[in-house]
Amino acid sequence: MMRLFGSNGVRGVANEEFTPQLAAAVAASAGHLLGREMALGRDGRTTSPMFRDVVASALLSVGCNVYDFGEIPTPALQYMVKSKGFDGGIMVTASHNPPEFNGLKVIYGDGVEVPRFLEERIEALVSQGGPEPVAWNQVGRVTHLEFLEEYVEAVVSHVDAEAIRGAGLSVALDLGNGVASLTAPKVAARLGCRVYTLNEDIDGEFPGRGSEPTPENLGGLRALIKATGASMGVGFDGDGDRSIVMDEKGEAVWGDRTLSLVAQEYLKEHPGETIVTPVSSSNSLEEVVSRYGGKVYWTRVGSVVVSRTMVDNGFNLGGEENGGIMYGPFLPVRDGCMTMALLLEIMARRGTSLSRLIAEQPRLYKGKTKTPCPNHLKEKALERLAQGVKAAQVNTLDGVKITYEDGSWVLFRPSGTEPIFRVYAEAAQRSRVKELLDQHVALIEKVVSELASA
Ligand code: MG
Numbered sequence: 001m002m003r004l005f006g007s008n009g010v011r012g013v014a015n016e017e018f019t020p021q022l023a024a025a026v027a028a029s030a031g032h033l034l035g036r037e038m039a040l041g042r043d044g045r046t047t048s049p050m051f052r053d054v055v056a057s058a059l060l061s062v063g064c065n066v067y068d069f070g071e072i073p074t075p076a077l078q079y080m081v082k083s084k085g086f087d088g089g090i091m092v093t094a095s096h097n098p099p100e101f102n103g104l105k106v107i108y109g110d111g112v113e114v115p116r117f118l119e120e121r122i123e124a125l126v127s128q129g130g131p132e133p134v135a136w137n138q139v140g141r142v143t144h145l146e147f148l149e150e151y152v153e154a155v156v157s158h159v160d161a162e163a164i165r166g167a168g169l170s171v172a173l174d175l176g177n178g179v180a181s182l183t184a185p186k187v188a189a190r191l192g193c194r195v196y197t198l199n200e201d202i203d204g205e206f207p208g209r210g211s212e213p214t215p216e217n218l219g220g221l222r223a224l225i226k227a228t229g230a231s232m233g234v235g236f237d238g239d240g241d242r243s244i245v246m247d248e249k250g251e252a253v254w255g256d257r258t259l260s261l262v263a264q265e266y267l268k269e270h271p272g273e274t275i276v277t278p279v280s281s282s283n284s285l286e287e288v289v290s291r292y293g294g295k296v297y298w299t300r301v302g303s304v305v306v307s308r309t310m311v312d313n314g315f316n317l318g319g320e321e322n323g324g325i326m327y328g329p330f331l332p333v334r335d336g337c338m339t340m341a342l343l344l345e346i347m348a349r350r351g352t353s354l355s356r357l358i359a360e361q362p363r364l365y366k367g368k369t370k371t372p373c374p375n376h377l378k379e380k381a382l383e384r385l386a387q388g389v390k391a392a393q394v395n396t397l398d399g400v401k402i403t404y405e406d407g408s409w410v411l412f413r414p415s416g417t418e419p420i421f422r423v424y425a426e427a428a429q430r431s432r433v434k435e436l437l438d439q440h441v442a443l444i445e446k447v448v449s450e451l452a453s454a
Contacts, residue, residue, distance in 0.1 A: 002123060002126075002127055003123060004022075004026065004119075004122070004123050004126060005116075005119040005122075005123065006416070006417075007301070007302040007303070007304070007416075008095065008105065008113065008302070008303055008304060009091075009093075009095075009103050009104055009105035009106065009113070010022070010023075010026055010103050010104050010106075011094050011095075011097060011101055011102070011103030012101065012102075012103065013100050013101055014045075014047040014050075014051075014100060014101065014102040015047070018094075018101070018102055018103055020050065020051065020054040022126075023051050023054050023055055023058070023092075023104060024054045024055070024057065024058040024130075025058070025126045025129075025130045026104055026106070026122060026126055027054070027055040027058040027059055027090055027104065028058040028059065028061060028062045028130045028131055028133075029121075029122045029125035029126050029130055029131060030088065030090060030106045030114075030122055031058070031059040031062045031063075031064040031088075032062045032125065032131035033118065033121055033122060033125070034087050034088030034106075034108070034109070034114075034118075035064075035087025035088060035109070036063065036064055036065060036087060036140070037064070037065050037067070037085075037086045037087045038059050038064045038065065038066055038067065038086060038087060038088055038089060038090065039067045039069060039077060039080055039081045039084070039086045039088070039089035039090075039107070040052065040055060040056060040059070040066050040067065040068045040069065040089065040090050040091075040092075041068075041069040041070070041071070041072040041074070041076075041077035041080075041089070041090075041091050041092070042070070042071055042072070042091070042092035042093065043071065043073075043074075043091075043092065043093040043094075043095075043178065043179050043238055043239045044071055044177070044178060044179050044202035044203065044204050044238070045092075045093070045094065045099065045101075045102055045204040045238070046099065046204035046205065047102045047204070048071075048092045048093070048102065048204070051092045051102055051104075052068070052092050055090050055092060055104070056068065056142055059090070059140065060139050060140040060141075060142070061133040061134070061139065062131050062132075062133060062134060063134040063138050063139065063140055064140045065140040065141050065142075065143070066140060066141070066142045066143070067084075067086065067143050067145050068142055068143070068144050068145065069145050069146070069147065070144065070146065071179050071182060071202065072148065072179060072182065073178075073179045073180055073182065073183055073239055073240030073241070073336070073337070074091050074093055074095070074105060074239040074240060074241045074333075075240060075241050075331065075333055075334065075335035075336070075337065075338070076148060076151040076182075076183055076240070076337075077089055077091050077107065078091075078107055078111040078112070078331055078333050079111060079151050079154060079330075079331055080145075080147055080151070081107050081108075081109065081111050082109070082110055082111030082331060083111075083150075083154070084147075085109075086109065087109050088106065088107055088108055088109055088114075089106075089107035090104055090105070090106055090107070091104065091105040091107065091239070092104060093105060093238065093239040094238070095211075095237060095238055095239050095241070095242075096211050096212035096213075096237040096238055096239075096242065097211065097212075097238075098206075098210070098211065099204055099205050099206050099211070106118075106119075106122065110311060111331050111333065112304070112307045112308060112311055112331075112332060112333055113303075113304045113307065113333070115304075115308050116304075148182055148183060148186075151183060152183055152186045152187050152190060153190075154330070155183075155187050155330065155335075155337050155338055155341050156187060156190045156191060156341070158327070158329060158330045158338065158341070159191070159341045159342060159344070159345040160345050160348070160349065161190070161191055161192075163345065163348040163349055164191040164192060164193070164341075164344045164345055164348045165191060165192030166192075166348065167192075167344075167347065167348035167351070168192075169191075169192075169193045169194075169231045169232070169344055169347060169348065170193055170194035170195070170196070170228065170229070170230045170231050171188045171193050171194075171195055171196070171230055171231065171232050171233070171234065171340070171344070172196045172197075172198070172221060172224040172225045172228055172230035172232070172233040172234075172246075173185060173188065173195065173196070173197045173198065173200075173233070173234050173235075173236070174197075174198045174199055174208070174209065174213065174218060174220060174221040174224070174233065174234070174235040174236070175197060175198065175199050175200045175236055176199050176206065176208055176209060176210070176211055176212075176213060176235060176236055176237065176238060177199045177200075177201060177202060177203040177204075177205075177206045177207060177208045177211070177238075178202065178206070178211060178236055178237060178238040178239060178240060179202060179238070179239060179240050180236035180237075180239075180240035180243075180336055180337070181197075181200045181201070181202055182202075183240065183337050184234070184236060184240070184336065184337050184340060185197055185200070187337045187340065187341060188340065188344075191341065191344055193231075193344065194228075194230075196224055196228045196230055198220050198221060198224050199220070206238065208220070209235075211237060211238035212237055212238075213235030213236065213237055213242070213243065213244040213323070214244070215244065215252035218233070218235045218244065218246065218252060221233045221235050221246055221250075222246065222250035223250075225246060225248065225249075225250045226250055229248075230248065231248050231347060231353070231354065232245065232246065232247065232248060232340075232343060232344070232347065232354050233245070233246035233247075233250070234246070234336065234339075234340050236336045237336070240335075240336050240337065241303075241324060241333065241334040241335060241336060242322065242323045242324045242334055242336060243323055243324075243336035243339050243340065244323045245258050245323075245339070245340075245343060245354070247353070247354040247355040247358055248353055248354055248355060249355050251355065251358075253354075253358050254321060254323075254366065255281075255319060255320055255321045255322050255323035255324060255325075256277070256281045256282040256284075256285060256319070256320075256321040257282075257358055257361045258319075258323075258325065258339070258343065258358075259275075259277065259281070259285065259319035259320075259321075259325055260282070260284065260285050260288040260289075260361045260362070261343075261346065261357055261358060261360075261361055262317070262319070262325055262327075262339075262342055262343070262346070263275045263285065263288060263289055263292075263294065263317060263319075264288050264289075264291075264292055264360075264361075265346050265349075265350075266316075266317050267289065267292035267293060267294040268292060270316070271292065271293040271294070272293050272294060272295075273294050273295075273315070273316060273317065274294065274295045274296070274297050274313070274315045275289050275294055275295070275296050275297070275315070275317050275318065275319075276296075276297045276299060276306050276309050276310050276313075276315050276317070276318035276319075276326075277296060277297075277298065277299070277306065277318060277319055277320065277321075278298070278299050278300060278301040278302065278305070278306060278320060278321075278398070279298050279299070279300070279301065279395060279397050279398050279399075279401050279411060280301050280320075280321055280411055280413075280424055281319075281320065281321045282321065282362070282364055282366075282426055283403065283407060283409055283426070284361070284362035284364055284407075287362060288361065288362065297309060297313070297315065298395070298397060299397070299398075300397060300398035301398050301413065303320055303324055303326075303333075303334055306318045306319070306320060306326060307326055307332050307333050307334075310326060310328055310332040311332055315328065315332075316328035316329055316332075318332065319334075320334070321366075323339075324336075324339070325338070325339040325342065327339075327342060363428070364426050364427065364428055365426065365427055365428070365429065365430045365432075365433045366424070366425065366426045366433065367424070367425045367426075367433040367434065367436075367437050368422065368423065368424050368425075369422075369423050369437050369441060370415075370420045370421065370422050370423065371420060371421050371423060371441045371444050371445065372419060372420055372421075372448075373414070373419060373420060373421050373444065373448050374419050374448075374452070375419050377448060377451045377452065378414040378421070379414075380451050381421075381444065381447050381448055381451060382396075382399060382400050382412065382414065384447045384450075384451070385400045385402075385412060385443070385444065385447060386400045388443075388447070389402050389443075391403060391404050391405075392404055392405050398413060399411055399412045399413035399414060399421075400412045402440075406427070406428070406432075407427075407428065408425070408426060408427035408428070408432055408433075408436060409425065409426055409427075410423065410424065410425045410436050410437075410440045411423070411424040411425075412440070412444065421444060423437060423440055423441060423444070425437050425440070
């Protein structure tokens with residue numbers, strides 16, 4: 001059976017890999033399996049109106065009623081699905097991918113992306129040609145809804161708005177020409193912040209800095225922080241679930257450092273709770289979390305895996321190292337607006353700058369690279385790696401993660417789509433990261449060549 005879903009939805013270059021026909025088949029199958037009342041939203045991409053129309057038609061054809069929320073950030077649509085009691089939802093988006101891409105995220109009735117077993121059922125149905133359409137007089141109806149205001153209020157109500165309003169904070173937002181423009185400035189203003197924005201026009205070609213915020217392309221945000229004296233900067237991705245944060249000095253903060261700060265403050269009020277994160281996150285999270293009486297639950301890599309682990313176990317806080325905090329009391333999904341609001345709350349309550357708060361967190365350096373390995377040798381190579389290294393700890397939850405006595409670690413993960421391993425490393429010194437990457441790339445090259453000639 002063909003696999004359509006990647007780590008977060010179905011995606012591809014529009015009209016090449018991701019066609020209107022494929023979008024229709026996935027939407028009809030999802031509607032058939034999830035139920036009659038389906039929410040629909042889209043990001044600001046050039047091809048999103050086209051895919052909105054085929055998705056709506058496909059849902060109607062299997063008897064679903066469609067509630068079209070128009071342009072909306074993914075987490076806001078997810079909130080609507082849960083709070084309004086829809087059976088499910090479909091978000092037309094390719095998240096942070098380049099402008100030529102598009103895709104679908106399929107949302108379950110609890111507001112979180114559908115679990116893997118439902119993805120498999122959708123894939124099976126698509127490969128069988130999709131569900132039968134209903135009779136002409138059973139076709140559903142479309143209703144257009146506008147509920148962004150309600151989402152903005154809901155985010156605001158989940159933090160100590162009084163404290164934030166009293167703190168006199170200001171924020172610089174790089175909206176990346178994405179749909180976070182519709183919500184993030186409003187949330188910040190409602191929390192009493194002075195708001196400065198950049199790339200605020202929604203534009204499917206992402207002319208500002210591209211749709212993925214990275215420390216390298218946030219120079220404009222850094223300049224805006226410097227020019228305005230903002231207390232914090234936030235750069236959002238194209239559909240508003242991921243965000244990269246900058247302190248008041250214009251220093252970009254990695255997602256696992258913001259997560260450890262949020263986890264620390266959360267555990268002060270909720271001692272003993274469990275924080276969920278993938279094995280690619282910093283081991284230092286464990287140090288911070290245990291200091292405040294909490295536990296870390298490690299998962300495989302992927303935001304849906306983290307969200308689903310939270311739902312299944314009733315855990316309230318999770319996050320990923322690439323900039324996505326999941327705050328369960330609101331909704332256990334990545335949400336750039338909620339992340340911004342939580343950080344503002346921490347700054348207001350602690351009465352100190354973001355750079356000082358981040359400086360309290362362990363300082364570790366990270367690096368990432370890739371190295372070739374034929375697909376058929378990946379499994380064997382991982383086995384040899386796990387057996388062959390002398391290390392304090394070897395974790396095989398997702399790929400192989402090797403932790404050394406000094407706390408530094410290396411993670412090998414096979415790519416699901418390319419004949420490569422992704423290699424991640426973390427250590428207390430920058431030079432040690434380079435050394436780890438060089439050593440382990442050499443090691444994997446040796447293992448692969450031995451296996452190839454065996
Ligand atoms: Mg995204």
